[in-house]
Amino acid sequence: MFTKVSAIVACFLCSCLLTPFIAAATQPPAYTKIEDGIIVQLNNGQPNAARLIKLQVVSENIFHVTATPLDQFAEQPSLVLDEKKRSPVKWDIKETAGEVILVTATTQAKIILSTGQVSFLDKAGNVLLQEAPGGGKTFTGTTLDGEQSYIVRQAFESSADEGLYGLGQHQAGVFNYKGTQVLLSQYNTEVAVPFMTSSKNYGILWHNNSITKSIDSRNYEQLNTLKLFSANGDEGWLTATYIDKKNPTHIFVSRPESYIDYPYIPSLKKFPDSINLANTLVTWEGKIESGFTGQHVFNFYLSGYTKIFMDGKLIASRWRQSWNPGTELIKINFEKGKKYDFKIEWDPSSSQSYISCTWLKPLTGKDKNEFAFESEAGTAVDYYFVTGANMDEVISGYRNLTGKATMLPKWAMGFWQSRERYKTQEEILSTVAEFRKRKIPLDNIVEDWSYWEPDKWGSQDFDKTRFPDAAGMIKTLHEKYHTQFMISVWPKFYEGIANYKMMNDSGWIYKRNVANHERDWIGKGYVSSFYDAYNPNARKAFWGTMNKTLYPAGVDAWWLDATEPDINSNGSPQQRKELSTPNYFGSSAKNYNAFALMNAKGVYEGQRATNPAKRVFILTRSSYAGIQKYAAATWSGDIGSRWEDFKNQIPAGLNFGLSGMPYWTTDIGGFATEQRYENAKGKDLEEWREQMTRWYQFGAFCPLFRVHGQYPYREIFNTAPEDHPAYKSMLYYDKLRYRLMPYIYSLAGQTYQNDYTIMRALQMDFANDTEVKNIGNEYMFGPAILVNPVTDFLARNRAVYLPAGTGWYNLYDGKFIAGGQTITADAPYEQIPLFVKEGSIIPYGPEMEYTAEKPADPITLYVYGGKDASFTLYEDENTNYNYENGQFATIQINYTEAAKTVTIENRKGSFKGMLNNRTFKIVLVTKDKPLPLDLQNVAPQKTVKYAGKKLVANLSK
Incomplete structure (x- = not known):
């Protein structure tokens, strides 16, 4: 038993032993000053938490934040940032209780040393943006090709009245993305650009090239997480009915389904075995009930004809070509515990059509006033904060980081005529001749795909039976018709051709699609794959294939198609990554979104080295941050030709501009048309003509003005006769565009000189x-x-x-x-x-x-x-x-x-x-x-x- 004295001694010794540990636990984390900022070392002891945070001054109004759960930062080359040498920035450092503040002439960045939370403030100390409490950084361990990686997430606080924009080009018809998930994953018609702008006059360049969920980063849920009721009132499922399209009274199959999940090729196996979708109409019907009150978001991914009804009211009617599904985002207010009638009518129109429906519950609590970026691959949270007096200054900061937009050739501001596709040399020449005969202004004629021999995709050469003298054709376009010539070039090569062998022998071809023996949709189908655009030598070789035949023939500009890369359409994101792994940097997951950037870089640098005197001009289907420095414009992909598709192009184009990307265009008339338009007569023909006219009126006031699409042919004179209001209107706006050329080209000058945005x-x-x-x-x-x-x-x-x-x-x-x-x-x-x-x-x-x-x-x-x-x-x-x-x-x-x-x-x-x-x-x-x-x-x-x-x-x- 202790005596009183021994107890006192024991307490004294215990106190002495514990004191250093208590001091270490309560001591603020250390920071180290570096040339352009500070590094903070956190001591929170949590697994997979940020251990190091680096806060750097880039310019007076740009800061760089990186945070890692590792013991040191992994140095990786940036694919996005401009490599220019930057001038030193004058900045000071201030310390307050538990905080360090980096101060420039216009902006401040503050970090709380105990948590690593970073805030950005103006000169007067007003908060512009701050990370979520505690820093908002999350790292979830994962493995990529045998290497340690992380799912990285950064959350920020957001005021209720804030507008969030940019993030590339998306087709859901949403302009202000506050409270809406924006998936940054390249796909035909969906362009991922990881730069967001705010109505509060700041921007965030999320410096991560992997697939990223932004703004609302929650995972969508399958329908079966709602309460479902069949058409007969049974709880647990919807009633799915598969009906004979030719005989609607004949039901092939009726079965319970608790989710609608047929988005990609493998998922088609989930349909009933006996069903051929081309001959089938499908309905899902019953009731749905939620355990939450508020705005629910339903995300539909679909092709074919789809009608969606809620409580008997038609809330969406969509059509998309079967081979290219699109997104429909529907926001509906629910009351907790209330049942709502729900019905989907689907006409797949093809044996390979796709449909899925997922949902998100209402945002509540702090989630309503946060936004986040969550990327599937990385070793650090990595972002740039940019601010300015207005959005132009914010976008200027983005271009300061990623590169100035080049001047495009002036002719690119004129009118372009394109078609899917001009099949012969004579079709091209006769089309341009008709424009000149009718005195319709024109600067560029575009040759889409399949100008090569049928079994030689990737040869980068003309089929001599249809284009016997391509160089002579282009010379005629230039000298007789004063018209430029753009041509489609894909990063795709058929197995067995000389260019494939050259690329493959050098290790520059993605092998998986060839190993899978996947055939494309041309003729009997051919096995092919894409080249590795991340490899600098492969990029040089790719330009070499173009410079061997096409550029010497007089080609003026390049249409770089399928640059997502779309190696095999309608595969899941996981399949798409598998088809392009490994690349020059390892796992494709790490740099999945940047293929188009690397592809454009190779063509731009190749042509500038070959012919320094002539401006490069590229049109690319996919895009990425920094691509503006490679003379690249983007179009909105293979969109459908419906009024709702047209309507969605406006916010898509505006957000692309708010992503810092100045040159954008759309297929006037849409790309793929419903069958009723292909040989339209009567009411269908008049609706088509009106839609073309309205789209054309819009196109005349886009940064680039171009027509493209499938049947019917899109030339003014093939749309309507001269005495028709459609013809007259299109001709009027074409001529007005040319009268406005001093205005438009001056805006292009401002885009280069002062980082302006035209649209x-x-x-x-x-x-x-x-x-x-x-x-x-x-x-x-x-x-x-x-x-x-x-x-x-x-x-x-x-x-x-x-x-x-x-x-x-x-x-x-x-x-x-x-x-x-x-x-x-x-x-x-x-x-x-x-x-x-x-x-x-x-x-x-x-x-x-x-x-x-x-x-x-x-x-x-x-x-x-x-x-x-x-x-x-x-x-x-x-x-x-x-x-x-x-x-x-x-x-x-x-x-x-x-x-x-x-x-x-x-x-x-x-x-x-x-x-x-x-x-x-x-x-x-x-x-x-x-x-x-x-x-x-x-x-x-x-x-x-x-x-x-x-x-x-x-x-x-």
Whole structure:
């Protein structure tokens, strides 16, 4: 038994022994200062938690955060970041109780040493963005090709009124992604770009190339996690009925199904054995009940014809080509415990069609005010925070990180004609000849796939039986018709051809699809695979195959198709990764999303090395962060040709621009058409013509203006006769596009020089107007023109919101309307509603049939009064890279409302072939004197001769 003294001694000794351990446990984590920031070492002791956090200063308004559960950071080359040398940044470090703050002239980054939570603040200390409490970092161990990897997740706090945008191009019709999952996984029509922008004027570049769930990162659940009831009221399933399409009274099979999960080729085996989907109609019906109250999200992935009913109301009607399923996102409010009638009617239309339905419960609690990025492969949380005074500055920060957008050749801003496909040399020449005969403006004709011999995909050569003199054909296009020639090149090679053997012998071919003996859909079907675009030597070899035959023949531009990569369509994401593993960097999971970037890099660098004097131009079906530095534009893939597909293109294109990507286009008319349109007559033909017209009106105000698709042929003269309103309208907007070329090419100049964005969500220019945060069906085309596409059949008007803080002029009649209101705008068949912002200058050039036909002279300046205005006219040599060396010219044009004067400032810069003397015609449109857009009949108030020196035109006299 202890005595009192021995007890005291024991307590003393115990205290002495424990003191250092208590001190170690309570001591704040250490940090180390490095050249551009700090490294914090955390001591939380939790498995798979962040051990090291690195916080770096990149510029005054860009910070880099990396965090790893390992004992050191794994150094990996970046595929995305620009390799330029960066100037040193002046920054300071401050310490407060348990915190370290990195301070630049404009921004602050604060880290709590005990948890690693990072916050970003403005100069005054106001929070711009902060990670979730505790740091929001999660690492879940996984193994990839025998190597340790992690599922990495980073959560952030988000205010209730925040709008979240960007993240590439997606087809669910959503503009503001707040509270919505955006899956960053490359797929035909879905483009993953891991850059998000916020209405709070910041952006996040998520520096991870693997498949990523963003914003709402929860996993979708199968339907069977809801309460399901059959058509007869039995609990536990829906009633699935498989009906004979030819005899609807004949039921093949009726069975219980508790989930609808047929999204990929292997899942087709889950259908009843006796069923041929091509001859079958399917219904799922019954009731559903949720244990939650609030907004439920249903994610449908489908092809064929699908109708979805809730409580007897049709809530969605979709069609997608059977071989290319698409996503339909439906948000529905449920009451806990209430049963809802639920029915799906599905016409698969093909023996290989796909459908699935999953769901997410309502966001509650902290989840409502968080967003996250969760990637399936990585050893670190890795992201860049970018801020600015506005979204343009945020996007400029993105391009600072990933590379400037190059100048595209001027002809790319003109009209392109494409078809799936021109089968012979004669078809191409006769099509262009018809354009020139009818004086329809045109700059580019596009040759889609299968110009090669049927069994020689990847030969990068023409089938001589159909294209006997490709070089002569291209020479005729250039010299006789003044038309450029773009051609489709896939990263795909048929087994057995010379290019396949060369790539395969070097170890540059993905082997799995060949080992699987998978045949494609051409003729009897051929075994093929794609090359490893991550390998620098393979990229050089790929360009070499193009440079052997195609480039010497005179090809002007490259259409890089199927760059997801789409090695074998309709496989699951896991199968797609297996088909492209291993690549140069190991497991394809780590860099799955970056194939298109690497493919474009090889072509860009190859052509620039081969011919430094000619601008590269690439159109690619998939895209990724940084691809803008490789002269690449993106189109929205093989979308369907329905009104709802058309409608979805507008938010898709706007979010692509808000991802920092300036050049985007869509297949005017959609790519794949329903059978009723292929040989349309009567009502179907008239609906097709109206849809083409409306889509064309929209396309004229996209960064790039192109028509493409399957049957029916998409040429203006094949769409409707000359006396039809469809023909007249399309011709009008084609000609207007060319009259606007001084405006459009100047915006392209701003895109290179000042990181501008041509196709602009209203949030970019009217951020103080809270009404615009969720508007994704209208947009600004440059600084002046408000574009309002008409996306409903037979609509002859549409609701248009005119942003507050400025007035608006109707482009067509010049009448003034106050901003800050929603109007019903006239939209006759022939017209898209267009409005011009008060205080704008729009330069119009002469009428042209192709962009290089004549100089931009005279220029008519339409000035819209009420406020001061300015515009910078940009010009260069149009097709070479001399602009990179300062060989370009700008002319600043200013309008002063008080004095009613237009000042054309001294020209800055020069270039070979520059127009030294020119004429400006000035038309002033005011509230009191509205003037229509009529470049033939409206007399200018002033006509001035300009020789490069400042002049002032007084319009008050």
